[in-house]
Amino acid sequence: MLAERKSVTYQQRRKPALSNLCKRCCLFKLKPATGVRQACESRDRIVSLHHAVSVRLRMSRELSGTLCLRMNRAIGEDVMKTTVLITTALFLVGCGGDDAGAENAKDPEVFVENFDAKLSQFGQLLANKRYAALVENEGMYGSNAIKATYQGFEQGSHRVYAAANLPEAARQYQMSFAVKFCDNFDFVMGGKLHGLGPESPVTGGDPITAEGWSARLMFGPEGRLRTYVYHQDMKGKFGDSKVAQNFRFIPGIYHQVKMLVSLNTDVHLADGKVVVSVDGAEVIYHDKIRFRGKDTAASLIHKMLFITFHGGATPEWAPKSENGSYKAECAYFDNFVVSKVI
Ligand SMILES: [Ca+2]
Numbered sequence: 001m002l003a004e005r006k007s008v009t010y011q012q013r014r015k016p017a018l019s020n021l022c023k024r025c026c027l028f029k030l031k032p033a034t035g036v037r038q039a040c041e042s043r044d045r046i047v048s049l050h051h052a053v054s055v056r057l058r059m060s061r062e063l064s065g066t067l068c069l070r071m072n073r074a075i076g077e078d079v080m081k082t083t084v085l086i087t088t089a090l091f092l093v094g095c096g097g098d099d100a101g102a103e104n105a106k107d108p109e110v111f112v113e114n115f116d117a118k119l120s121q122f123g124q125l126l127a128n129k130r131y132a133a134l135v136e137n138e139g140m141y142g143s144n145a146i147k148a149t150y151q152g153f154e155q156g157s158h159r160v161y162a163a164a165n166l167p168e169a170a171r172q173y174q175m176s177f178a179v180k181f182c183d184n185f186d187f188v189m190g191g192k193l194h195g196l197g198p199e200s201p202v203t204g205g206d207p208i209t210a211e212g213w214s215a216r217l218m219f220g221p222e223g224r225l226r227t228y229v230y231h232q233d234m235k236g237k238f239g240d241s242k243v244a245q246n247f248r249f250i251p252g253i254y255h256q257v258k259m260l261v262s263l264n265t266d267v268h269l270a271d272g273k274v275v276v277s278v279d280g281a282e283v284i285y286h287d288k289i290r291f292r293g294k295d296t297a298a299s300l301i302h303k304m305l306f307i308t309f310h311g312g313a314t315p316e317w318a319p320k321s322e323n324g325s326y327k328a329e330c331a332y333f334d335n336f337v338v339s340k341v342i
Helices: 002-007 020-024 073-104 121-127
Strands: 028-032 053-057 065-069 109-113 132-135 145-153 160-170 172-181 191-197 214-219 225-230 255-262 272-278 281-289 301-310 328-339
Touching (some): 109 121, 109 160, 121 301, 145 160, 145 301, 160 172, 172 191, 172 301, 214 255, 214 301, 225 281
Antiparallel strands (some): 053 065, 109 328, 132 145, 145 328, 160 301, 255 272
């Protein structure tokens, strides 16, 4: 068993650190098969289960070789169980020894919540929200996740909101999360998705403050995606936005969303930016942003904002059934990570 550990090629140990989820998968390199849509967040190497996956094993002679799992939604459940078994087996075989080396590397992650172990304060807060719940088996690789219910009403759908205070404030952070909108999700006119903010974020049409701003995302009609940024020079009351031109969320599958937020380096310079990638591909580059008008500790990035709902705040944003009555939609969220930008 020890020999097997030593023979493992641990592709990610050169990385400065790994997410918790990645650590669990540290024995193999996950790589989308040729011609298959890139669904793998490049650092974590976690591939959405609805796509074909090539799992390359470089272990002992007994285990070396390439294992390809052809996954599609029709057989998704069975394949998912198989993958979980393989993942678990590999972890038991020899993850421990190699992983110790990675633990010594400087960890850029300042916040992780995958809902699979003891919940953070943020996780507990979220799980106790009226329109959110901790659910089993619906997360990445059959793990736990948070289910958000988008209950329609006269102002869109009810808000699901929880903020996580980051352990240290910084000018730049990268956040990522996995989202799966439920099958046939009705995006209607759109709604909010998560982001980052300072000590006192400005949102919801409130007037901007010198130390206030927010950088969030929005889903749009037919699964579009855009940034939603409150900053010092915004033209309207409701922030500025930049749309991803060639991207649509597909209900029923997990997408890996990553958002880099870099604040302006000087209060007079509009050199801040928000860069968004989904499933490993950059989809939005929103730059020339002057987030803060005062260079103080309070204006740095302090919080991860979990916030999602349909709206807007008027009835036309609300999900409705054919007879016009308000209905509920849902989505699953997993693997929230906030990392330093190195
Ligand atoms: Ca999970």
